[in-house]
Amino acid sequence: MILVTGGAGYIGSHTVRELRSRGYDVVVYDNLTTGHIEAVGDAIFVKGDLFDVELLKDTFKKYGVDSVIHFAAYSLVGESMTNPLKYYHNNVAGTLALLEAMVACDVKYLVFSSSAATYGDTGEDIISETSPQKPTSVYGMTKLMMEQLMADFDKAYGLKYVALRYFNAAGAHESGEIGEDHNPESHLIPIIMQVLNGKREKLGIFGDDYPTPDGTCIRDYIHITDLADAHIKALESLKSGASSNAYNLGNGNGFSVKEVVETVEKVVGKPVKREIVPRRAGDPAVLVASSDKIKKELGWKPEYDSLEKIVASAWKWHSTHPDGFKTK
Ligand code: UDP
Helix, strand or coil: CCEEEECCCHHHHHHHHHHHHHCEEEEEEECCCCCCCHHHHHCCCEECCCCCHHHHHHHHHHHHEEEEEEEECCCCHHHHHHHHHHHHHHHHHHHHHHHHHHHHHCCCCCEEEEEEHCCCCCCCCCCCCCCCCCCCCCCHHHHHHHHHHHHHHHHHHHCCEEEEEEEEEEECCCCCCCCCCCCCCCCCCHHHHHCCCCCCCCCCEECCCCCCCCCCEEEEEEEEEHHHHHHHHHHHHCCCCCCCCEEEEECCEEEEEEHHHHHHHHHHHCCCCCEEEECCCCCCCCCCCHHHHHHHEEECCCCCCCCHHHHHHHHHHHEEECCCCCCC
């Protein structure tokens, strides 16, 4: 049995779908602060908080959990800069509580949702796993500290983990039944979709004076189902005896904010109203992944290998669910 923390959230729920479609037994553990019960599908659901170590332990025992995929975390770069207490508390201390319960119940395998934000501004065109990790945001720092906790728990208690450092998760499940729904929304592609759906007047582009060809930030967008597949491959590798590891997950192509807007306009066939607004604190200029390591070691390969395909899947969800999930 696999326990998925944050399994009602965006990346978590897509991974749960993928696990269930491959026949795995899953228990979702989520406090529903930001997640949606509708997104959980047919997995077992336990409403709980990471800080509830007793409930975690009971859940591990009750369902015979042998591995964990850990998504539950706050994930907004901008908010992390103005509310570091919330981020260090939930992400770092919350993970420590999860690890405490895992050690107590001898749950040995952990796949962890880390982030490209752990690298910060490396100055490198393409970031590999050996690039220096110097986060520019509190959010990135929390993810780096979470990686460090796991490394120390491996040394001391033999916990085996894989940290997956995602670049920009995007898109939605091919069924169009689940997708991205944050409240308030802060991510680029769903915000553009809100403009197209008439839910927002215009997109604010955070700065056009970055050291990039068109002055806007460059990111590497990776489809949510490709991310889900990587989690399953990582877990399977640990269960077959692999050592702890860290892998980047991206497509290896960078797109500027302006290029993303233009791609959406092309795919959807409608103009997107936008304006340039001041930079957002904590944003590095360029984040593009080398994912060669996971391709080579785990045989992972992104199926959604173009921004057009990713945007089309996002539009399938947003155009049919302009208000997101029914339950907020
Ligand atoms: N962005 C923007 N306007 C918005 C939201 C995002 O210009 O309303 C930019 C942001 O500065 C970044 C990129 O879009 O360069 C992707 O941001 P997002 O929040 O989606 O993901 P992040 O890179 O923070 O993980």
